[in-house]
Amino acid sequence: MCEVSKTVKDVVDKLRNNPVFYMSLGSKELFHSNMLAFMLENEWINGLEELFAPHNENGKLNGYKVLTVLREKNHLDLIIVFLPDNDDFKSYDRREIADIFQNSARNDESLLIKLKNNCQFVVVENKFKSIPREEQLKEYDDTIKKTIWLRGFKVAKKNDAIVLNITNTTRYLMAPKVALDNFKECQEWKHVYYEHILEKLQAQKEWEDDRFTEKFIEYYVDFLKNMLKLTEDIEKKLDSPSNLAFPKQLDIAELSKIRIHDFYEKLWFSVLLDKIKITNEDKMELRKGSGYTRSLGLLDFKITDAKKHVGRGVQIQNLQLRVILEPQIAIKKEDIRYEWQKIYEDNDFTNYFRDIFKKIDKKPKNEKLCKFGDFKYQYTPIDSKITIKDLSEMINSALYAIYYQSPSENLEAKEKK
Numbered sequence: 001m002c003e004v005s006k007t008v009k010d011v012v013d014k015l016r017n018n019p020v021f022y023m024s025l026g027s028k029e030l031f032h033s034n035m036l037a038f039m040l041e042n043e044w045i046n047g048l049e050e051l052f053a054p055h056n057e058n059g060k061l062n063g064y065k066v067l068t069v070l071r072e073k074n075h076l077d078l079i080i081v082f083l084p085d086n087d088d089f090k091s092y093d094r095r096e097i098a099d100i101f102q103n104s105a106r107n108d109e110s111l112l113i114k115l116k117n118n119c120q121f122v123v124v125e126n127k128f129k130s131i132p133r134e135e136q137l138k139e140y141d142d143t144i145k146k147t148i149w150l151r152g153f154k155v156a157k158k159n160d161a162i163v164l165n166i167t168n169t170t171r172y173l174m175a176p177k178v179a180l181d182n183f184k185e186c187q188e189w190k191h192v193y194y195e196h197i198l199e200k201l202q203a204q205k206e207w208e209d210d211r212f213t214e215k216f217i218e219y220y221v222d223f224l225k226n227m228l229k230l231t232e233d234i235e236k237k238l239d240s241p242s243n244l245a246f247p248k249q250l251d252i253a254e255l256s257k258i259r260i261h262d263f264y265e266k267l268w269f270s271v272l273l274d275k276i277k278i279t280n281e282d283k284m285e286l287r288k289g290s291g292y293t294r295s296l297g298l299l300d301f302k303i304t305d306a307k308k309h310v311g312r313g314v315q316i317q318n319l320q321l322r323v324i325l326e327p328q329i330a331i332k333k334e335d336i337r338y339e340w341q342k343i344y345e346d347n348d349f350t351n352y353f354r355d356i357f358k359k360i361d362k363k364p365k366n367e368k369l370c371k372f373g374d375f376k377y378q379y380t381p382i383d384s385k386i387t388i389k390d391l392s393e394m395i396n397s398a399l400y401a402i403y404y405q406s407p408s409e410n411l412e413a414k415e416k417k
Contacts (some may be wrong), residue, residue: 007233008251008264011226011249015258022217025259029128033077035220036124036174036197037069040080041098044213048200051192054082054120055170064120068098068346074148076140078124079164081150088114100162102151112162121164126137126195126260127175128227129263129288130270134185137173141188144169176231179267183276192233198224227263230255238275241389246319247297249384269297276301276392284403293317301395303403308365314398320365320379321394325355327374336343352405353378359401360394 014019017024024031038047038212040052054061062087070079080100083089089097092111125132125140140269148164171189178193202220227416237243247268255261273290276299280286289300292318302313315322349369357364359378364378371377382391 002248004250004254005233005248007229008254011229012254012258013148015223018219018223020216021223021226021258024223028263029126032128032194033071033124033126036126037078040066041069045200045204047203048197051196051200052080052122052124052172053170054122055190061120067094067119067276068101068103070150073150074143076128076143078122079148079150080122081123082120082122083115084118088118093249096368101265105345108246116162119162119168121169122138122172122297123164123169124174124192125189126174127173127179129180129266129275130176132173132183132186132189133289137171137186137189140171141186144171146305165261176228176267178231178271181235182247186195194224194228208233227260231267232266234264234271238268238271238388241275241392242387245386245388246384265297266292268291269299272388273299275388276395278399279394279396284399286399292358299395301399303399312393314401314402316382316391316395317379319384321362321398322354322370322377323398324377325352326376348375353404356398356401358406360397402415 027034040049043049054064061082064082065085067081067083068080073075073079077305081098083097087378095117097111100111123140123144125137144164150162150164158270172192172273173183173189174192175194177193177195180193185192198221201217201224204217214320237247247265252261252265252383269290269292273288277287278286278301285304287300287302287304289302291298291300298315298317300315302311302315304311311324311326313324315324350367351366353369360381364380367401369376369378382394386394
C-alpha cells in the first residue's frame with residue numbers, strides 16, 4: 001500500500017506548531033534572506049558573519065565587521081557592507097554610517113572618502129528552492145562589473161562616490177547542500193550551505209537574558225532543521241538512476257496541507273534536472289531548465305539554433321512528455337522572417353508531431369494540438385513509476401528525433417503535394 005513518506009509526515013506535523021514557519025509563508029525564500037540580514041546587522045549569532053567574510057585575490061580578509069545589509073538592490077538578494085574593525089571609524093555612530101547606504105544620512109565628505117577607501121562588499125544570491133542557474137549568475141556578474149552606485153545623493157567630487165564593483169566585491173551562493181553539491185559552474189561564486197548557518201545557530205549558547213530572542217531563534221532553528229530534512233529526503237530519493245523520477249503524489253498532498261508542496265516540488269525537479277543525462281554526441285545547441293508553473297514542477301530541454309527562429313524540444317510536466325514548438329525568445333516581432341511566418345501562420349502541425357512520436361515509438365495522446373499562444377505541443381503520458389534512467393533514455397530519444405526532423409520540412413512537403 002502506498003503511504004506518505006515518514007520524513008514528510010514528521011516534518012508536516014512539526015511545522016504545524018511552529019509560529020516562525022507560518023511567518024515565512026508570505027515570502028518563503030525572501031524570508032530567509034531577511035532573517036540573515038537581521039541576524040547579521042544585529043550581531044545575534046556568533047561566527048555567522050565569518051561564513052560570509054569578504055575575500056581578495058589572496059584569500060579571506062580578517063578584521064572586518066558587518067556594517068549593514070542592503071536587500072533587493074539591482075536585483076541582488078543581499079549586499080553585505082563590511083568595514084574594517086579598527087580605530088578609523090570608532091568616533092562614528094555605527095547606525096549613522098549605515099544610514100549612508102540607505103540614502104538617508106547627512107553629506108559628510110571626509111566620511112565618504114573613508115568609506116570609499118575601506119568598504120568591502122559581499123553579494124549573496126539565495127537559492128533555497130532550486131539549483132542556481134549559470135546564466136542568472138553571469139547576469140549578476142555583468143551587473144556588478146558595470147558598477148553599482150550605493151548612494152543616491154551627489155557629492156562634490158564624483159570620484160568620491162561609494163560604488164560596488166568587481167574589485168571590492170565577494171560573491172556567495174547560499175543554498176541547501178543538495179542544491180550546490182554538483183554545481184561546478186561560476187567558480188568565482190563561493191558557497192555557503194544552509195546547513196552551515198544551522199550549525200552556527202545551534203552553537204549559540206548566550207542570549208544575555210533576552211528570552212524573546214532566544215525563543216525566536218529556537219523556533220527558526222526548528223523550522224530550518226525540518227526544511228533541510230526535506231532537502232535530504234529529496235537527495236536520498238534521487239540519488240540513483242534506478243530510483244523513481246517523480247515525487248509521490250501522497251507526499252505532495254501532505255505537504256500542501258501547510259503550503260510547502262511548491263518548495264518540495266520545485267527543488268525536486270531542480271535536482272532531477274541534474275540527474276537527467278543527455279548524451280548529445282552530435283553537440284546540439286541545448287538549453288536545459290527546470291521550474292514550477294500551474295502548480296506543477298517541470299523540466300525543459302530546448303534545442304536552440306541561432307540561425308533559426310524556432311525553438312524545438314521536450315518538456316516534462318504533469319506526467320506528460322511533450323514535444324514542443326515555440327518562437328525563440330531572442331526574436332523580435334518586427335524581425336519576423338519567412339521561416340517563422342511559415343510555421344506559425346499554418347495551423348496544421350499534425351504531420352510534424354506524428355513523425356516525432358513515431359521515431360520514439362510512442363503515440364500522442366490525441367491528434368489535437370495543445371497550445372498557449374505561440375507555444376504548441378503534443379504529448380504522450382508517462383508512467384508515474386518511471387525511473388530516472390528510463391526517463392533519461394526517453395528524453396534523449398525524443399531530442400534526437402526532434403534534432404533531425406525540422407518542422408519546416410513537414411510544411412514544405414505538404415505544399416508540394
